[in-house]
Amino acid sequence: MPIRSAFMRPASFIRAAGLHRRTFQSMLFYVLLSVGLPCATAAVPAAATTAAPVPATVESRPATDADVDVRRRFDAVYDEVHERTVRLIAHLPLLLAAIVIVLLAARLGRLVSQRLHWLRLRTRNPYLDGLMRRIVHGVILIAGVLIALDLLNATALVGALLGSAGVLGLALGFAFKDIAENYIAGILLSLRRPFSPGDTVRIDSYEGKVAALSARDMVLVTMDGNELRLPNALVFKAVLLNFSSNPKRRFEFTFNIDAGHSIRKAQEIAIAEIAGIDGVLADPAPSWSLVEFGSAGTVLRFFGWVDQRHSDLGKIRSEAIRLVKGAFWRAGIGAPRTTNHVVLSRADDDGAPAPGDDAEPATSIGVDTSVNRDIDRQVADVQNSDQNLLNPKESTP
Known part of the structure; x- marks a missing residue:
C-alpha cells in the first residue's frame, strides 16, 4: 500500500497542478529531445505526437523565397572560400618552395650573366655584351619559373601564357613599331660597327663626334658642344660619312688672283708654302687645280x-x-682689280698685250698630267679589310 501510494503521488501532484496528462507528456518529449537523449522517441507514447501545441509567446514570420535564395548564395560563397583557404594552406609549403626556386634562378642568372667569360660568350663589343647578359639572365629566369610551375602542377598555365604572349606581342609590335625598329637597328649597327666612339661623322645633315650607341639612339656631340640624339633607324638608313675611318684626310681652299698674273708662278709659290707646314703629309703630296679663268680673275x-x-x-x-x-703678297700677286681698265690703241695695233714678266711659259715641259693616285692605296686598304660585294670572287648567287 505504501509503495502504491508513492507511485500515485506524482499523478496526484500533476492533477493538483491542473496539467493534462497528454500535455505533460508532450513537454517531457520536447525536453528529452532538446538534451539529445536517443531514447526520447521510445519513452514517450505515440499519443504525444497528437498533443496540443504549447502556446507561443512570439509570433514567427514565415521565410520568403528571397531570404532562402540569399541564404543559399551566402552559404555557397562561404563554402567556396573555406575550401580554397584550406587548399591554400595545404599547398603553402609547395608555394614557398616555388618562390625560393624563382629567387634562386634570378640570382643564378645574374651571377652567370656577369661572368660570361666562363662560357666564352664575351665579345669585343660592349653593346653586344650587354645584350648577351640580358639574354642569359632571361633564359635562366624563365627556366626557374617553368620549374616552379611544374612543382605547383600548373604547367597548363604555361600554354595559356604563351598564347597570350603571342597575341600581346603582335599587338605591341604594331603599337611600338618604331621602338622595335630602333632596337633592331641598334643591334645591326653594333654588329656592323661603321663607326667607333670618338669618330667624326656626318649623318645626312648632322655632323659631330660619336659619343655613345644605346638600344634606342646614337649620341653625337656637335662641333659647337651640343648633344644630339639620332634614332638608330635613322642612322641605319641614312647616308653616313665617316671622316675618321681613314686617318688621312684632305683639306682644300681656293684663291682668286688677278688674270694678269702667272698661274705657274702662283702655283709654285702656293705648293711650296703648303708643303713646308708642319703636319702636311708628303705622301700624298700637295696639289692644285685651275677652277676658272675669266675677266673676274683666275680661281685656283x-x-x-x-x-x-x-x-x-x-x-x-x-x-x-x-x-x-x-x-702671294710678297711676290706681287694680288686679287682681281675691281675697276675696269680702258686701253686705247692705234689703228695699226693688233690689240694683243705685250708679254711681261708674268707671262706663262709657251711649253708644258715638266707639268704633271698623270692620273691622280692619291687615294688608290686607301681604296685598296678598304677592299682588303672588308667584304666587298662588288668583287665577283666574294659574291654569292
Whole structure:
C-alpha cells in the first residue's frame, strides 16, 4: 500500500497542478529531445505526437523565397572560400618552395650573366655584351619559373601564357613599331660597327663626334658642344660619312688672283708654302687645280693631306691659307682689280698685250698630267679589310 501510494503521488501532484496528462507528456518529449537523449522517441507514447501545441509567446514570420535564395548564395560563397583557404594552406609549403626556386634562378642568372667569360660568350663589343647578359639572365629566369610551375602542377598555365604572349606581342609590335625598329637597328649597327666612339661623322645633315650607341639612339656631340640624339633607324638608313675611318684626310681652299698674273708662278709659290707646314703629309703630296679663268680673275684650288691622329685639319688649313696669302703678297700677286681698265690703241695695233714678266711659259715641259693616285692605296686598304660585294670572287648567287 505504501509503495502504491508513492507511485500515485506524482499523478496526484500533476492533477493538483491542473496539467493534462497528454500535455505533460508532450513537454517531457520536447525536453528529452532538446538534451539529445536517443531514447526520447521510445519513452514517450505515440499519443504525444497528437498533443496540443504549447502556446507561443512570439509570433514567427514565415521565410520568403528571397531570404532562402540569399541564404543559399551566402552559404555557397562561404563554402567556396573555406575550401580554397584550406587548399591554400595545404599547398603553402609547395608555394614557398616555388618562390625560393624563382629567387634562386634570378640570382643564378645574374651571377652567370656577369661572368660570361666562363662560357666564352664575351665579345669585343660592349653593346653586344650587354645584350648577351640580358639574354642569359632571361633564359635562366624563365627556366626557374617553368620549374616552379611544374612543382605547383600548373604547367597548363604555361600554354595559356604563351598564347597570350603571342597575341600581346603582335599587338605591341604594331603599337611600338618604331621602338622595335630602333632596337633592331641598334643591334645591326653594333654588329656592323661603321663607326667607333670618338669618330667624326656626318649623318645626312648632322655632323659631330660619336659619343655613345644605346638600344634606342646614337649620341653625337656637335662641333659647337651640343648633344644630339639620332634614332638608330635613322642612322641605319641614312647616308653616313665617316671622316675618321681613314686617318688621312684632305683639306682644300681656293684663291682668286688677278688674270694678269702667272698661274705657274702662283702655283709654285702656293705648293711650296703648303708643303713646308708642319703636319702636311708628303705622301700624298700637295696639289692644285685651275677652277676658272675669266675677266673676274683666275680661281685656283689647292689641296693638302694631314694625318688626323696627330694634326687638326682646321688648324692646318687656316695656317696654309695664311702662309699662301702672305707669299702671294710678297711676290706681287694680288686679287682681281675691281675697276675696269680702258686701253686705247692705234689703228695699226693688233690689240694683243705685250708679254711681261708674268707671262706663262709657251711649253708644258715638266707639268704633271698623270692620273691622280692619291687615294688608290686607301681604296685598296678598304677592299682588303672588308667584304666587298662588288668583287665577283666574294659574291654569292
